[in-house]
Amino acid sequence: MKLMHTSLPEFKLKLQSAVIKQSPNKSLEIKGIENLKHAKMQSLRTGRIEFAIQEIAEDRDIEKVEVVILPRVPETMHTVIIKGVGKDGTSKKAIIESINIIHPTEEVVLADVKEVDDRRPLIGRH
Amino acid sequence: MGKLTIRFMKQGTGPKQGLPINVAFIDKRDVEASGKNVDEAIQAVSKVVGGPVGINVFDMDAVTTTSDGLVVEGAIVTMAAGDLGKVHREFGILHMEEIQVTSELIKEEHLTQWKKYYEGRKLYRGPNPNKKLIPVHNVCITGKAVNNNSATEMMNAVTMEEILLPILGQLQIMKDGPIVFGLTGEVISVGIGMTVAEKYGRVFPSRQFRAGDTAHGCGEYAKTLKCDIPCIVVPKSVLAKCIIQALDADMVPWLHIGCSPAVLAVAIARGNEVAIDNITEKAKLELKSVGFDVDKLKPAKVAMNDEEIIERADEIIPGVVEPVMYDSSKIVTRMTLSI
Numbered sequence: 001m002k003l004m005h006t007s008l009p010e011f012k013l014k015l016q017s018a019v020i021k022q023s024p025n026k027s028l029e030i031k032g033i034e035n036l037k038h039a040k041m042q043s044l045r046t047g048r049i050e051f052a053i054q055e056i057a058e059d060r061d062i063e064k065v066e067v068v069i070l071p072r073v074p075e076t077m078h079t080v081i082i083k084g085v086g087k088d089g090t091s092k093k094a095i096i097e098s099i100n101i102i103h104p105t106e107e108v109v110l111a112d113v114k115e116v117d118d119r120r121p122l123i124g125r126h
Numbered sequence: 127m128g129k130l131t132i133r134f135m136k137q138g139t140g141p142k143q144g145l146p147i148n149v150a151f152i153d154k155r156d157v158e159a160s161g162k163n164v165d166e167a168i169q170a171v172s173k174v175v176g177g178p179v180g181i182n183v184f185d186m187d188a189v190t191t192t193s194d195g196l197v198v199e200g201a202i203v204t205m206a207a208g209d210l211g212k213v214h215r216e217f218g219i220l221h222m223e224e225i226q227v228t229s230e231l232i233k234e235e236h237l238t239q240w241k242k243y244y245e246g247r248k249l250y251r252g253p254n255p256n257k258k259l260i261p262v263h264n265v266c267i268t269g270k271a272v273n274n275n276s277a278t279e280m281m282n283a284v285t286m287e288e289i290l291l292p293i294l295g296q297l298q299i300m301k302d303g304p305i306v307f308g309l310t311g312e313v314i315s316v317g318i319g320m321t322v323a324e325k326y327g328r329v330f331p332s333r334q335f336r337a338g339d340t341a342h343g344c345g346e347y348a349k350t351l352k353c354d355i356p357c358i359v360v361p362k363s364v365l366a367k368c369i370i371q372a373l374d375a376d377m378v379p380w381l382h383i384g385c386s387p388a389v390l391a392v393a394i395a396r397g398n399e400v401a402i403d404n405i406t407e408k409a410k411l412e413l414k415s416v417g418f419d420v421d422k423l424k425p426a427k428v429a430m431n432d433e434e435i436i437e438r439a440d441e442i443i444p445g446v447v448e449p450v451m452y453d454s455s456k457i458v459t460r461m462t463l464s465i
Binding site for chain 2: 073074075100102103104105106107108111123124
């Protein structure tokens, strides 16, 4: 079986490699996708993120690279499935609902950062 | 360089924990006098405040509607959220849409009040959904600061504290009048779900929940959804006047205007007709959970006159826990910024 390009595990490995390439003593922490189990990550941006990680990690003063992934649109709409599971493990009934979640925007993460280089495209462009 | 005067309330102002974020109100006329545009004025306010701030811009010559459909003087025309001196490029500012009041719109909604009292005045409620980049709710977010539901709820997304700012309370501040600071309680939690169907509404962009229905639709849970939240509201005597004005324009509760406990209480005391047949079972259930049994409703044996209702509004209109009346000058600072 061949996995799709830029599967979630591959994405994490690529980010780790971009740090290790600079120094095996430098560490990486990815925050914000802890709940994600299955995903296809955008390939084009993965390359740019690897490139950015390398750029940050090559600085001698940097010991650790943190990659924080936030929803770009700070209000996200989610499907909620309320499922009733019986003794035998089968689901008898489900109700599907919806919920919007409001998240803080990137300013919260960037509060103490001295230099910020915003390379995001405008919303609607990849 | 121009000068801009704003009404400012610092985070923590008010009883108990007070405001969860800073709040700044701006009169559109003061923006015009400063020589800058609204967006520039908002950026300047965020820069001066530094921390999380909700910013609302008002046109006090325009009119708006309350969630239960009362048409009132003064409207929010722009909402914003700022934090750390910034305003988010994409989600920091939203402008409300000027709604063209046509005869068709008057027929469909509760705007007979506009025709009777405010004809010719501009009408604003929420934004036009078609002008949004992404179909988020009527919300602005920058950093920790959240300004929600077309500027009637402000929150700190990190501490997760909130203040409810119904439009009438905000307008009192803009008029330098007295306000009531308190906790919402179960009655307001139910009441704010009793909306009217509107085009470009403050909460819903299209006609979703008509008079007599409830936007909550969750039975006994409705009274818990937004209870125990700090709020700044209008004194009940002023609210009574607004409700009486709507009833005088032949607005029938649950047919033309929403069935909030406040509207219902004034209508019963006054002996006004209430469209009981138009109420949904869901709305009945929610009203019953806060002590209004629609099936046992009876008009007052002796109708009260308007003066008496206004004078006794605090006993007639339910809602707001631990209310404290303030002269708004006690909690609002007038600040002049150089922009």
